[in-house]
Amino acid sequence: MKFKTGIYLGSNIDETSYENMLSKENVILFASKVFPERVHSKYKNKLNYFDENLHQINSESFDYNLIDCVISDYNLSLLWSRFHSKFRKKFRSEILRYEFQLSIIHSSINFIKKHNLESVYFAYEPHNLSTYIFKKVCMYLGINSVTMRVSPFVSRLFAVDDYKKTIIENKKTEAFALESFFKSREFNNSNNMERSSISINFPINKSIYHNLTYHKYLFKNLTARDQIFDGDFIIFFLHYQPELTTLPDGGVFVSQFEALKVLSKLCKRFNFKLVVRDHPSTVRYFNKNWRNKSFIDKIQNLGKHVVFDDYRKSNIEILKKCNAVATVTGTVINEGLINGIPVITFGDHPFNAWKGKSIVQFEGSFDRLISSFKTVLQLKKEDIIKETKNYLSFASKKSFGGDFLGVEKDSQTSTLWFNRHKAFKDYINSIYNEN
Numbered sequence: 001m002k003f004k005t006g007i008y009l010g011s012n013i014d015e016t017s018y019e020n021m022l023s024k025e026n027v028i029l030f031a032s033k034v035f036p037e038r039v040h041s042k043y044k045n046k047l048n049y050f051d052e053n054l055h056q057i058n059s060e061s062f063d064y065n066l067i068d069c070v071i072s073d074y075n076l077s078l079l080w081s082r083f084h085s086k087f088r089k090k091f092r093s094e095i096l097r098y099e100f101q102l103s104i105i106h107s108s109i110n111f112i113k114k115h116n117l118e119s120v121y122f123a124y125e126p127h128n129l130s131t132y133i134f135k136k137v138c139m140y141l142g143i144n145s146v147t148m149r150v151s152p153f154v155s156r157l158f159a160v161d162d163y164k165k166t167i168i169e170n171k172k173t174e175a176f177a178l179e180s181f182f183k184s185r186e187f188n189n190s191n192n193m194e195r196s197s198i199s200i201n202f203p204i205n206k207s208i209y210h211n212l213t214y215h216k217y218l219f220k221n222l223t224a225r226d227q228i229f230d231g232d233f234i235i236f237f238l239h240y241q242p243e244l245t246t247l248p249d250g251g252v253f254v255s256q257f258e259a260l261k262v263l264s265k266l267c268k269r270f271n272f273k274l275v276v277r278d279h280p281s282t283v284r285y286f287n288k289n290w291r292n293k294s295f296i297d298k299i300q301n302l303g304k305h306v307v308f309d310d311y312r313k314s315n316i317e318i319l320k321k322c323n324a325v326a327t328v329t330g331t332v333i334n335e336g337l338i339n340g341i342p343v344i345t346f347g348d349h350p351f352n353a354w355k356g357k358s359i360v361q362f363e364g365s366f367d368r369l370i371s372s373f374k375t376v377l378q379l380k381k382e383d384i385i386k387e388t389k390n391y392l393s394f395a396s397k398k399s400f401g402g403d404f405l406g407v408e409k410d411s412q413t414s415t416l417w418f419n420r421h422k423a424f425k426d427y428i429n430s431i432y433n434e435n
Contacts, residue, residue: 003118011037032130050111054103079129108137119144156401157423176396211286223307233273240281241290250347264302337388340381356387
């Protein structure tokens, strides 16, 4: 039986992506049955579901070392938050959820052996429970695994070897308007608009009540900008949750409060304020399990030096005056570095393979964080910008996808997804051309 290649397209993939992948030899497209994603109707019968027969018993799937490794992943319990409430209620007990996860593991093992998979390629990092488990099983079994990951450019993606944790080289030279991209992120050319009001895009149900309650309480506890600017400060940009940027890319800092505790201690040491700024998408896509009044209270209880900024106001003014930017994995890293501002990060961020001094990556040692932060505060603005330009030049050549078309154009959903589809297709085509 020939080895096969498994490809995970996920959702929002255009029609040509299916045609391109299915034209390859020995390829199967796989997906989750229990976590359905958007698929072009004419291609639904082309998908192979690794979790279609959850209750099928196969004696070859009893690999308990594998099961122990996968089932102990702390992200599994959190990934239930991505299921619809009706599905969660069906598996509301801890025992049912545990047994469901075991079923996914067994089903994944059976699927991999049945199709004799040798390699698996993911259009993006799986962040639904079923596909996340499937990828973990693949990796444990030693199957070659590559995942397309966000690069510093919205129009381009890195292909990352999941075992080696290294960026796979793009051997095809492609045009990229690096200078235009760089200038688009400079403060003097950026959009400085403010949001005068919030726009909630939600059905009228209990969620909107919790949403309004949270935001009313948040706005009540904001600190005026003139008070924030009266002294040195680090600004932390919260992520909307649950999303890939924190789950699983945030690691243990999927609980952003853990990152805030570290930053609060750091700010006390340097006599800085810690400014917290919520994510505007929290208004539209609200989950009370990740945002509620107690979340605000916990942050404020860190100390009087911890304050909230009004996210309806432009972020450019506050970025200009901060001493450093902090985020788990956010794209604000770009805005900070391109404008000569040092950055503190906590998760698996888009600046993969960064080797400079301008990003301080917290890796568990507080003493090392203090030492690195002292160093980064001594860097000159022009040194940070130079270091950033060098890295972005490297990233533009290593990544796959489309050219930079401009902020307004690239921010359009259709253009964003077109370029990301192109990135995945370009990588897959490069693999088959080599062979």
